[in-house]
Amino acid sequence: MEELLSMTGYTLKGIKKGDVVEGKITRVTPKDITIDVGGKTEGVVIDRELENYKDALMALKPGDTVIAQVIVAENDRGQAVLSLRRSIFEKRWTDLAAKQKSGEPVEIILKEPVRGGILVDYGGLRGYIPQSQLDGGLSKQIDKISGRRVLAKVVEVDHESNRLVFSQRAVAEGEALAKQKEVLDALTVGESIQAVITGVVPFGAFAKLKVTKGEVEHEIEGLIHISEIAWEKVEDPNQYLKVGDSVKVKIIGLDAMTGKLTLSLKQLLPDPWEHVLDMFEKDSVVTGTVSRVSPYGIFVTLSPGIEGLIHVSKVTPGEEQKVGNEIQCTVEDIQPDKRKISLSMTLTEKPIGYR
Helix, strand or coil: CHHHHHHHCCCCCCCCCCCEEEEEEEEECCCCEEEECCCCCCEEECHHHHHHCHHHHHCCCCCCEEEEEEEECCCCCCCCEEECHHHHHHHHHHHHHHHHHHCCCEEEEEEEEECCEEEEEECCEEEEEEHHHCCHHHHHCHHHCCCCEEEEEEEEEECCCCEEEEEHHHHHHHHHHHHHHHHHHHCCCCCEEEEEEEEEECCEEEEEEEEEECCEEEEEEEEEEHHHCCCCCCCCHHHCCCCCCEEEEEEEEEECCCCEEEEECHHHCCCHHHHHHHHCCCCCEEEEEEEEEECCEEEEEEECCEEEEEEHHHCCCCCCCCCCCEEEEEEEEEEHHHCEEEEEECCCCCCCCCC
16 A cells, blocks of 8 residues: 555545644535545545535535545544534635625524624624614514524624624615616606605604606605705704605705705795895894804894894893893894895993994
């Protein structure tokens, strides 16, 4: 045997439990996988791995080079029992890093909710989806999602710290956005349409509307920015809108590139500044409510959507004004084109330093 080996130039490797060896796949079947690792006999992959990692192992083919770990140096058949688990996981980490760069979604299995999110499984690797990265539908069913398969994008891959973070919302919103881009051209800037409020946030509200294109009805979502809710200054959108409200909106912006749809409520209402000269006259005394106090003056709401400013130089020394106070003012100037009204405090006598 030694002479035969020396003639062929083949060297037998001595292997022991725990060794990490490189070998070539010689056979792949549903029952076993054999690997030439340079030993007296071929190594064989253990049964448990064939069950747990069947998809990954069945993708291997004869001639593939793999890294294996020795579980048993020699079984009763004289074969080394090998594990490809390490090789499989190494490849999965590499694949996930590539998917993160490309943005391509992967299929994961939702396992169980935990504080702040959901634990997930990707081919035996444990990962996590933060609550903020779940779409609205999953967030509402978080206690009933165990075992469900979903598509998600890879957000963070750190093999060294075993950290793996996914975003399911990115895929869900991406699909919705792709559909929205396809139907936006069925809408026209300036048209009015009925919509339903789906969410109220500090910067405005989201509204869903129905669009028909090619005899098929689609639902898409747009944003009503806080500045487009009412002509008056809106501090809290919740005071004007709530989820489920049916409202008529005007389409004021369409962006086919990003799929963004911008809506307005106030532009369907009369602009109060169009008739401001009929409502207020120069040098007249008016009553208003303090809406804001700033370093450069006091803003006073004279009627819904119309504010005037008392410049700081016109404020009576020693008199503090608070938001909500009702005060009398004198109209000093009106500039409808600039949407500006200059006011002064209505005084019984001129204070020292008044200009």
